[in-house]
Amino acid sequence: xxxxxxxxxxxxxxxxxxxxxxxxxxxxxxxxxxxxxxxxxxxxxxxxxxxxxxxxxxxxxxxxxxxxxxxxxxxxxxxxxxxxxxxxxxxxxxxxxxxxxxxxxxxxxxxxxxxxxxxxxxxxxxxxxxxxxxxxxxxxxxxxxxxxxxxxxxxxxxxxxxxxxxxxxxxxxxxxxxxxxxxxxxxxxxxxxxxxxxxxxxxxxxxxxxxxxxxxxxxxxxxxxxxxxxxxxxxxxxxxxxxxxxxxxxxxxxxxxxxxxxxxxxxxxxxxxxxxxxxxxxxxxxxxxxxxxxxxxxxxxxxxxxxxxxxxxxxxxxxxxxxxxxxxxxxxxxxxxxxxxxxxxxxxxxxxxxxxxxxxxxxxxxxxxxxxxxxxxxxxxxxxxxxxxxxxxxxxxxxxxxxxxxxxxxxxxxxxxxxxxxxxxxxxxx
Amino acid sequence: xxxxxxxxxxxxxxxxxxxxxxxxxxxxxxxxxxxxxxxxxxxxxxxxxxxxxxxxxxxxxxxxxxxxxxxxxxxxxxxxxxxxxxxxxxxxxxxxxxxxxxxxxxxxxxxxxxxxxxxxxxxxxxxxxxxxxxxxxxxxxxxxxxxxxxxxxxxx
Ligand SMILES: Cc1ncc(COP(=O)(O)O)c(C=O)c1O
Numbered sequence: 001x002x003x004x005x006x007x008x009x010x011x012x013x014x015x016x017x018x019x020x021x022x023x024x025x026x027x028x029x030x031x032x033x034x035x036x037x038x039x040x041x042x043x044x045x046x047x048x049x050x051x052x053x054x055x056x057x058x059x060x061x062x063x064x065x066x067x068x069x070x071x072x073x074x075x076x077x078x079x080x081x082x083x084x085x086x087x088x089x090x091x092x093x094x095x096x097x098x099x100x101x102x103x104x105x106x107x108x109x110x111x112x113x114x115x116x117x118x119x120x121x122x123x124x125x126x127x128x129x130x131x132x133x134x135x136x137x138x139x140x141x142x143x144x145x146x147x148x149x150x151x152x153x154x155x156x157x158x159x160x161x162x163x164x165x166x167x168x169x170x171x172x173x174x175x176x177x178x179x180x181x182x183x184x185x186x187x188x189x190x191x192x193x194x195x196x197x198x199x200x201x202x203x204x205x206x207x208x209x210x211x212x213x214x215x216x217x218x219x220x221x222x223x224x225x226x227x228x229x230x231x232x233x234x235x236x237x238x239x240x241x242x243x244x245x246x247x248x249x250x251x252x253x254x255x256x257x258x259x260x261x262x263x264x265x266x267x268x269x270x271x272x273x274x275x276x277x278x279x280x281x282x283x284x285x286x287x288x289x290x291x292x293x294x295x296x297x298x299x300x301x302x303x304x305x306x307x308x309x310x311x312x313x314x315x316x317x318x319x320x321x322x323x324x325x326x327x328x329x330x331x332x333x334x335x336x337x338x339x340x341x342x343x344x345x346x347x348x349x350x351x352x353x354x355x356x357x358x359x360x361x362x363x364x365x366x367x368x369x370x371x372x373x374x375x376x377x378x379x380x381x382x383x384x385x386x387x388x389x390x391x392x393x394x395x396x397x398x399x400x401x402x403x404x405x406x407x408x409x410x411x412x413x414x415x416x417x418x419x420x421x422x423x424x425x426x427x428x429x430x
Numbered sequence: 431x432x433x434x435x436x437x438x439x440x441x442x443x444x445x446x447x448x449x450x451x452x453x454x455x456x457x458x459x460x461x462x463x464x465x466x467x468x469x470x471x472x473x474x475x476x477x478x479x480x481x482x483x484x485x486x487x488x489x490x491x492x493x494x495x496x497x498x499x500x501x502x503x504x505x506x507x508x509x510x511x512x513x514x515x516x517x518x519x520x521x522x523x524x525x526x527x528x529x530x531x532x533x534x535x536x537x538x539x540x541x542x543x544x545x546x547x548x549x550x551x552x553x554x555x556x557x558x559x560x561x562x563x564x565x566x567x568x569x570x571x572x573x574x575x576x577x578x579x580x581x582x583x584x585x586x
Contacts, residue, residue: 033432367468367493367557368437375433383468397469397491426433427442427494 015320023049035377043403055308085307094231101256101293107147109241109256114151115269123267134160141166146386148220172346174201185215192224197346198356228322249309253302263289270295321406325355328404335417355404363429366398372423440544444498454487459572461564474564500561
């Protein structure tokens with residue numbers, strides 16, 4: 001299929017960051033007063049290589065049609081492109097295509113699961129394992145992104161269940177001793193990598209404990225899938241979510257992964273066209289997964305684009321992506337640790353930790369530091385990064401966060417550190 | 431350099447030496463505001479004598495722009511009527527939301543014209559407005575209380 005052929009890309013065996021950067025036109029632009037862009041905000045959204053843009057364009061120019069609907073040639077080609085993207089994405093994360101539901105983003109994936117669980121209360125006995133009520137518990141962690149917290153608060157409010165959470169230690173690790181699961185725990189939802197601290201919690205142990213009490217697990221893989229090898233099958237989680245726009249793909253496309261057997265038993269969230277088996281005026285039956293969870297005409301060129309992003313990442317090699325980002329993270333941690341008055345929020349070593357580095361500077365508010373960095377061309381994020389409770393846990397309102405991707409340079413880390421010194425100088429501290 | 435245009439000396443002065451900081455009694459209206467994008471907060475109190483603002487006190491956690499803007503606000507409103515204060519706020523809001531396209535009204539704004547540079551950074555506009563939003567809300571609360579008290583029961 002030609003959309004696929006355009007996307008296929010040979011990256012040399014050796015990791016060649018300059019060559020990679022050549023695929024990302026935006027990285028060669030300048031910002032503010034002619035400063036080269038130093039993009040350290042891939043945790044929020046990543047940039048997209050030419051191969052992804054080309055794949056979307058080629059699809060739209062040659063194959064565009066509503067998927068899973070028509071019998072004409074374009075409909076066939078569009079459906080093939082869409083399903084081929086699903087297969088390639090599944091292969092990247094150790095899943096089978098039928099276990100992947102396309103959503104708008106990770107947030108929608110979490111909500112899909114939460115609403116399917118609410119709907120389970122009235123959906124018949126095969127859905128019982130998803131249903132919950134007063135006395136039941138949902139467990140999350142204090143380091144979750146709002147996307148993996150607020151939907152669970154809401155589910156608890158709707159059902160009368162109780163929300164509990166694992167705390168976070170002073171050094172930014174998950175505090176496994178802070179909570180004991182119970183027989184009433186229905187779901188344990190946790191991040192694979194904190195989008196603020198980079199912390200990678202002990203997934204295997206969390207899964208083991210959840211299984212012990214018969215609870216389901218949801219992994220928020222937003223910050224892991226783009227940055228290293230992830231095999232959901234061997235992690236043993238029941239559900240997972242991630243977003244295309246954080247992994248070199250388009251916005252408007254994300255994935256909810258669910259173990260086949262679970263998706264088969266789970267009631268739908270959104271209903272309408274494309275997700276049905278049989279419709280009568282009196283009522284309807286539903287298609288098997290993943291279609292059951294993809295009501296309406298889905299995002300098609302975005303799925304194709306995400307397929308191309310996966311091809312791109314696979315061609316580079318997720319191991320090499322991880323190794324490169326680890327080197328950047330170590331450089332940032334070492335550099336920041338040497339600056340007086342800088343406090344890193346989260347682990348200060350690179351063990352079980354990914355490339356999101358958040359910090360505060362004594363006497364310089366994060367917003368102000370961000371402004372100085374911006375004036376130097378450095379795009380870093382400031383604020384609570386949609387993890388307000390975590391910031392509250394550390395008694396701070398806002399941090400500066402640098403987050404890395406495969407296209408970042410060591411010299412960009414140095415520019416960040418220079419910017420931290422400049423922030424201190426500008427605001428007259430230290 | 432752009433940074434100096436934004437962080438005028440006046441702003442940095444107010445940031446380092448904020449005016450009227452701290453929460454004081456007595457007061458007539460209080461407001462708590464947060465900026466949901468960054469988590470910055472302000473609790474602000476107004477004391478009125480008739481229609482005149484006699485004190486503004488506040489406790490704030492935030493960046494230099496929000497802290498300085500709140501400090502300047504107190505200079506601009508204390509000793510003036512509520513009506514004048516709110517029309518100064520209108521001028522400030524207009525300037526700060528103008529993306530730098532509106533000539534600031536120096537007579538009305540005095541020190542607050544220093545924030546003209548902030549208008550070029552849309553992401554910081556909320557910072558500059560946080561204290562003002564709290565002021566407007568606090569004044570509104572005083573008035574609500576008054577109208578509750580003054581309105582005869584049958585008029586409700
Ligand atoms: C860890 C984590 N979870 C969830 C999300 C939500 O992703 P999205 O906004 O694409 O739905 C993000 C990104 O903002 C994230 O970093």
